[in-house]
Structures are given as C-alpha cells and as structure tokens.
Amino acid sequence: MASLEDIAVSAFINILSAIGFLLAFAVLRVQPINSRVYYPKLYINGLRSSPRGSMNGVLRFVNFNIWSYIVSFLGWMPEALKMSQTEIIQHAGLDSAIYLRIYILGFWVHLCMAYIFTLWTSYMLYMEYDNVAFMRLHFLASQHRRVEQFTVVVRNVPQISGHSIAETVDHFFQKNHPDHYLSHQAVYNANRFAKLVRQKERLQNWLDYNQIKFERNPDKRPTSKIGFLGLCGRRVDSIEYYKQRIKVLDNRIASEHQKIIKDPKAILPVAFVTFGSRWGAAVCAQTQQSKNPTLWLTEWAPEPRDVYWKNLSIPFVSLSIRRLIISISVFSLVFFYMIPITFVQSLANLEGLEKVAPFLRPVIEFTLI
Known part of the structure; x- marks a missing residue:
C-alpha cells in the first residue's frame, strides 16, 4: 500500500510534468515556424497568412515578443472555454468537436463512477469495521478476565x-x-539474580538425577569428577556435592535479593x-x-510468559540504535543480495557459464555422440 510520502512524490512529478507540457505548448504555438501546425483551419479558410513572409532572418523562425509568451501561457484557456460547438467545428473541424464531446462524456462518467465507487467502498469498510468491532467485543466478553x-x-x-x-x-x-x-x-534489574536462579535450577536437576540414580541402585552411590566438563579432577560424591553447591547458591541468591531491594x-x-x-x-x-x-x-x-525480562533493562537510546542498525542491516542484505543473485543467474545457462569460466569450455562442448 502506497504511503503518503509516495503519493506526494507522485503528485509532485505529475504536477511538474503538466506545467512542463503547458510551457512547451505556450512556447511552441507562438513560433512563426509552427504557425501552420497550430492554425491549419485558419490557413485553409484564408483567415490567416504565414507571418514568415513579412519577416527576415531569424525572425521567420523564432518569436522574440516577450508579451506574446505571457499571454500565450494561459490566455488561450478562457477563449477556448467560451467557444460554442459551432465555433469549434469551424475552427478545428467536426472530428475535433466529436472528440471533445466523447472526452467530456468520459470525464463525467469517470467522475460519477469514482464517487459511486468511493461511497460504496466507504460503506463496505464501515460495515466491515462494525462487524470486526462487534466480534472483538464479543470475544473479550466471552473470555475470562486476565491481568x-x-x-x-x-x-x-x-x-x-x-x-x-x-x-x-x-x-x-x-x-x-x-x-x-x-x-x-x-x-527491578534482577539479571544477576535471575542468572543465579538458573544456575540453581541446573544444579537441582543434576541433584534430582543422581538421587533417582541412587534410589534405583542403593548399593552404589553416584560419583562424578569436578574438573573440566566432568572429564578430569577429583572424584566426589555427586549427591553431597550438588547439595553443597545448592546451599552456597541459596546464600548468594538471598544476598542478591536483599541487595536489589535496598538499592534504589x-x-x-x-x-x-x-x-x-x-x-x-x-x-x-x-x-x-x-x-x-x-x-x-x-x-x-x-502475558508474563511472553516478557523477556532481560531486555527491560536496555535503555531507550540503546534500543533505538539497535533498531536502526537492524534496519540498515536488513536493507543492506536485501540490496547487496542482488549481486550474487545476478551472478548465479548468469550461470543458469551453458552460454553464460562458458563466458564466465572459459576453462570449462571443453567440458561444456563435450558430446557423447
């Protein structure tokens, strides 16, 4: 859907084009060399003679009368609008008069249909929005209230x-x-607190896993190495080890909680x-x-489940800069993506591949029969 900026640019271009054509018409119609082009009927009826016959030099081709340009720019419009159908036929011919009648008829038909279509579209949109509003209110009324x-x-x-x-x-x-x-x-900015809670949850999962493992085999307590990735280091009792780490984390979580509450x-x-x-x-x-x-x-x-709490601590300026960077990145990706696409498209046929990689010509031109 076109935005207001697109519509404004299109209108600006159309207005400039119309003014340009009007200026070109106003300049060309007063030139002596174009006299027979713009006034053929007057010459046929003997009402006008060529101005070039009474002029010499460059005046036979170019009009240097500045006032004639000013009058010619828009002065012909009132006179043209005042002309009757008989005068139009005498001046421009029957075909021109018929063309103008068809043009005027088409203009009024287009104008009337545009109004009818606009009114019908507005009415349909009003009815549709009314139905959508009713459906939304009905849906909200039928749902349980949520915070x-x-x-x-x-x-x-x-x-x-x-x-x-x-x-x-x-x-x-x-x-x-x-x-x-x-x-x-x-x-509250509780990102460190949330990180500690996640660590505790992971440790609790490992503790539950080892306890279940011990319940299934009471004769052997589970053990694990406390080194890098559990591959090296001292071997300890897994259940006691994770209980001790969870106890330490509980103290850190309580301390971090008090720190958040007391720190403005x-x-x-x-x-x-x-x-x-x-x-x-x-x-x-x-x-x-x-x-x-x-x-x-x-x-x-x-909904609380849809909130990414970590992002709430990002400042507004930082968010705006990130959005700008993402927009520029997406534009650059789409724009510069056309370069490899164009290159790959040139390789879609054997002729293009042969031009890009001449060393593959023996393989491309090889025939089995």
Missing part, C-alpha cells in the same frame, strides 16, 4: 530528583488518569501499570502521555 487486559507497560520513565521511580509513576498516573488508575508494579538504582525506568477498566488501559496504551515523545512510552503489556 494483561487491564495492564500497560510504561517505558523510559523520567528520573525526578528526590523521588523514586515508583513514586514518580504513582504520582503521574494519579494526576493524569485519576478515574481509571489502579496500581503499578516497578521493575536497581529500579528500572519501567513499570507495569494496572487500570480498573479495559477502556482506561486502552486509552493509556494508545495515546502519547507527554510532550516529549521519548518519555512515558506506553504499550499493551504482554
């Missing part, structure tokens, strides 16, 4: 001196959405804001919240 239907994720919350992110978010939405704002949840810098400029109605959440998610378009960025909150 993400009332929640908006807010990014790039500004840091106000003397106030925490949580206080800033609460004050902002109580002031701007007092009738629908319900609560909010600040987001751990709070990210991101928050999940919950509203009392879907309408309030929709208004917040689909409108600009600040005069500065880079602050208080809102969008619908995804």
Whole structure:
C-alpha cells in the first residue's frame, strides 16, 4: 500500500510534468515556424497568412515578443472555454468537436463512477469495521478476565530528583488518569539474580538425577569428577556435592535479593501499570502521555510468559540504535543480495557459464555422440 510520502512524490512529478507540457505548448504555438501546425483551419479558410513572409532572418523562425509568451501561457484557456460547438467545428473541424464531446462524456462518467465507487467502498469498510468491532467485543466478553487486559507497560520513565521511580509513576498516573488508575508494579534489574536462579535450577536437576540414580541402585552411590566438563579432577560424591553447591547458591541468591531491594538504582525506568477498566488501559496504551515523545512510552503489556525480562533493562537510546542498525542491516542484505543473485543467474545457462569460466569450455562442448 502506497504511503503518503509516495503519493506526494507522485503528485509532485505529475504536477511538474503538466506545467512542463503547458510551457512547451505556450512556447511552441507562438513560433512563426509552427504557425501552420497550430492554425491549419485558419490557413485553409484564408483567415490567416504565414507571418514568415513579412519577416527576415531569424525572425521567420523564432518569436522574440516577450508579451506574446505571457499571454500565450494561459490566455488561450478562457477563449477556448467560451467557444460554442459551432465555433469549434469551424475552427478545428467536426472530428475535433466529436472528440471533445466523447472526452467530456468520459470525464463525467469517470467522475460519477469514482464517487459511486468511493461511497460504496466507504460503506463496505464501515460495515466491515462494525462487524470486526462487534466480534472483538464479543470475544473479550466471552473470555475470562486476565491481568494483561487491564495492564500497560510504561517505558523510559523520567528520573525526578528526590523521588523514586515508583513514586514518580504513582504520582503521574494519579494526576493524569485519576478515574481509571489502579496500581503499578516497578521493575527491578534482577539479571544477576535471575542468572543465579538458573544456575540453581541446573544444579537441582543434576541433584534430582543422581538421587533417582541412587534410589534405583542403593548399593552404589553416584560419583562424578569436578574438573573440566566432568572429564578430569577429583572424584566426589555427586549427591553431597550438588547439595553443597545448592546451599552456597541459596546464600548468594538471598544476598542478591536483599541487595536489589535496598538499592534504589536497581529500579528500572519501567513499570507495569494496572487500570480498573479495559477502556482506561486502552486509552493509556494508545495515546502519547507527554510532550516529549521519548518519555512515558506506553504499550499493551504482554502475558508474563511472553516478557523477556532481560531486555527491560536496555535503555531507550540503546534500543533505538539497535533498531536502526537492524534496519540498515536488513536493507543492506536485501540490496547487496542482488549481486550474487545476478551472478548465479548468469550461470543458469551453458552460454553464460562458458563466458564466465572459459576453462570449462571443453567440458561444456563435450558430446557423447
């Protein structure tokens, strides 16, 4: 679908072309050398004689009267519009008059059909959007209420001196959405905490595996080497080893949890804001919240399972730069991909392959019979 920029460029080119043709017509029609081209009927009826007969030198071919160019540019239009059908026949002939009638008829038919088609399309779109809105409302009403239907994720919350992110978010939405704002949840930079939790989960899986292995064979306790990839190093009891490592990780996880809660810098400029109605959440998610378009960025909150929490700590500027780099990379890939495609296409037939690789000519021209 064409964008507004594409339409504007196309309109600009068409307008420039029309002005260029009008200028060319205005210049060519006043030249003495083109007199018989633009006024043939006047010559046939004896109403006009060649201006070249009374001129000498270059004046027989080129008109140097500046005022005639100014009058000729648009001055012929009012006179042409005032001409009756009889005058058109006398001036341009019957064929021209018939052509103009067909042209005018086609213009009005096109105009009427364009209006009819536009009205019909608008009506069909209105009915379709009405049906889609009804289906969406019916679907939402038939579903169980979920928290993400009332929640908006807010990014790039500004840091106000003397106030925490949580206080800033609460004050902002109580002031701007007092009738629908319900609560909010600040987001903490817990990437290190999450990394420790994942390590504990992996160790817990190994502990469960060795415990099950021991239950199946109680006569032999499982052992493993604690060196590189379990291939070298001292051999230890697997169950006791993983229990000890999990205990150490539990202490580190508890310490990291307390550190995150007590450190105000751990709070990210991101928050999940919950509203009392879907309408309030929709208004917040689909409108600009600040005069500065880079602050208080809102969008619908995804399901908790769809949130990649690690990315929430990436700054807005960094995200914008990454999007720009990805766009440039995709454009470069698509653009420069045509070079190898063109080269491979040239090898799609034997003649092209023979031109590119002349040393393969004996193989290409080899015949079995």
